[in-house]
Amino acid sequence: MDLALTEEQTAVRGLARDFVAREVTPHAADWDRAESVDRGIVARLGALGFLGLTVPEEYGGSGGDHLSYVLVTEELGRGDSSVRGILSVSLGLVAKSIAAWGSEEQKREWLPRLCSGEALGCFGLTEPGTGSDAAGLTTRAVPDGDDYLITGSKMFITNGTWADVVLLFARTGEAPGHRGISAFLVPADAPGLERRPVHGKLGLRGQATAELVLDAVRVPATAMVAPAGKGFSVAMSALAKGRMSVAAGCVGIAQACLDAAVAYAGEREQFGKTIAHHQLVQELISDIAVDVAAARLLTWQVADLIDRGEPFATESSVAKLFAGEAAVRCANNALQVFGGYGYIDEYPVGKLLRDARVMTLYEGTSQIHKLLIGRALTGVSAF
């Protein structure tokens, strides 16, 4: 693996870095307090081509490789995880699933709008009663003439109240577990679909998270993505790449922690010298730096495997598990460097810790990733 970035990758990272410095970082604390990112950010992400990264140009995407996608995701995560998540879900989980699994008609209908930011997508897998055990979902789609009627509910859906389309997973057959699940593209304004905002989150407060309640929501049979019974494969393939995107967001958080801790340690004086002179503060900073470097390399490795067409699912779990735990450690260490000032929201590290905390929970908890890695290595499933 060549770790040197190409000119194009360097340029796309520079574009993302400038954009984040100008349009994200200065507003992140205010958006967090207001519990809403400025919605105009979606169109700006689209205009820069970020919402179409890795989507073929013929469908309105900007092409690009997965390492470019990782670099942009890292920069967004460095500025504000709430913004990063908007892209990871709408592009990473929804648009890319449509590109990979959708019919020609579905691609033409949704991809240009999702890539431009005119439309936003959300990913409806988790339910109130099924999180880690996603194959146990109970939302049901029942055939009705040429249509399906979908009834059930989805929990913790990122972009939920903002989205124009839901990539929704529902049971269509009697087959138990994953075999009975199909995927649908459901317009978010479909009659019978209610979206209830989830408030009071520890972190990612700027993000629009929602519960979706579906009461006999009618969609045509052509809204099904991939053949009936293949929905779980759609979900798992989306999440395998999605975990790389979460890992990249975690690298961004960890890098932001390093930047903040180094700057503060160079300014704050105690015992007649800056705290950077105290070796135990240097230990905190070097621990963060090691986590940043390791998480970044693991994440880049996944992008490299995808771009070379190699298997990557286990490496994606490894990267997500490590980077998620590392982001929490880094934010905790950075907060320690800030002392009492880290505990108030005038400084960025408290938000970094709150935002980091979900990274070990969603897109597979750390425990679930340990089981996935263990299964891949031993051939024995603990599920």
Ligand SMILES: Cc1cc2nc3c(=O)[nH]c(=O)nc-3n(C[C@H](O)[C@H](O)[C@H](O)COP(=O)(O)OP(=O)(O)OC[C@H]3O[C@@H](n4cnc5c(N)ncnc54)[C@H](O)[C@@H]3O)c2cc1C
């Ligand atoms: C802010 C936020 C945004 C989210 N966005 C989305 C989204 O856009 N779309 C979506 O579909 N979902 C989304 N989720 C849902 C997320 O993916 C789930 O919360 C996650 O999968 C965990 O499910 P759960 O919360 O039901 O926890 P549970 O599955 O109930 O787990 C609880 C605990 O039990 C442990 N556990 C469970 N099973 C096992 C096992 N077999 N062995 C060992 N330990 C186990 C878990 O690791 C965890 O510690 C989001 C969640 C949050 C918090």
